């Protein structure tokens with residue numbers, strides 16, 4: 013599938029000319045591109061670029077007109093990179109890095125100017141090799157562009173993983189987990205792309221979509237299974253949380269769907285709590301509105317215990333890494349028991365993640381853990397598969 017940001021060119025086709033105003037940079041996907049200077053009569057080649065190289069980025073960085081011209085050398089294919097995509101990163105960069113980049117660009121421009129003034133012979137040029145780091149950055153920029161397209165073309169989809177009440181042994185709720193159905197890479201897990209999305213402002217529209225889609229699905233379950241009392245857990249990202257419109261947005265969504273805020277558990281991780289006062293106020297405001305807030309990945313951060321005393325939560329999720337070692341490591345077993353006991357005192361019910369056997373489920377239940385989630389009960393599955401599961405409403409054996 014060819015996306016609109018991917019472009020095919022014929023031999024000698026001009027991509028841009030010196031002094032043009034530039035609003036795009038390009039990555040060479042196949043073939044070669046020549047960067048050259050011309051004074052109308054004589055032409056001076058500056059470089060020949062090959063697959064994986066980026067060009068046209070200088071005008072995007074410093075806003076000046078193009079300092080050289082570019083054209084296809086034979087047939088070639090390019091990915092274009094928008095100004096927004098780069099400028100966002102540059103604005104966020106360390107001021108010293110920004111200064112260095114601007115100085116380098118200035119130097120390159122001065123060199124190009126000198127070259128135009130004294131046009132030499134037409135030496136043959138080697139295709140320049142990019143360093144490994146440059147290749148990584150280019151890969152990242154391309155991937156980011158793909159994510160933007162994924163959002164536009166509705167390639168994201170939600171899966172839902174049942175959360176079981178370990179006393180009744182039946183489904184109590186779900187965790188909504190995003191998947192990317194990419195035409196190029198297939199079904200991509202969130203660990204691969206959510207980190208990258210989080211580095212850019214793309215995370216906000218993606219997360220807004222996650223919230224709306226999960227709530228819509230949840231409403232559907234409520235309407236179809238009115239006798240089951242269920243909840244929906246939704247992961248919240250850091251940037252989304254600091255969006256000043258966050259509270260307003262999620263309230264509008266649940267109001268439009270006539271959901272109760274208490275139907276929704278917002279999962280926040282310890283990394284998000286590092287930010288202090290603002291986050292604390294935001295969590296309190298959410299809980300005042302009636303939303304449930306769960307502390308996710310408990311025990312993996314630096315100061316898990318201090319978070320419990322500084323913030324108020326409705327649930328605590330023990331990280332899968334603890335459950336994995338529950339049977340093989342005595343210390344881990346002791347820590348899990350201590351967390352569950354502590355949560356009883358705090359009146360914050362525990363959800364254990366990553367349960368892969370009935371024995372683990374039973375043990376956790378006996379320790380007083382309220383909820384369990386894991387492949388033993390069900391992997392994350394799509395919304396239609398959840399409907400089938402709810403029709404059976406199974407009682408799990410633990």
Ligand code: C2E
Nearest residue numbers: 189190201202203222247248249366367368385386387392
């Ligand atoms: P998480 O919030 O800790 O989600 C639980 C992860 O553990 C999920 O991985 C789930 O599939 C996996 N898991 C659950 N039970 C088991 C088990 O028994 N065995 C094994 N091996 N794995 C189990 P997933 O779906 O790949 O998500 C990875 C992470 O990506 C999530 O970790 C969460 O941090 C992030 N994420 C996923 N969806 C979203 C989203 O919609 N928004 C945000 N902001 N982050 C998301």
Ligand code: CA
Nearest residue numbers: 187247279308
């Ligand atoms: Ca989670």
Ligand code: CA
Nearest residue numbers: 308309329365
């Ligand atoms: Ca987790």
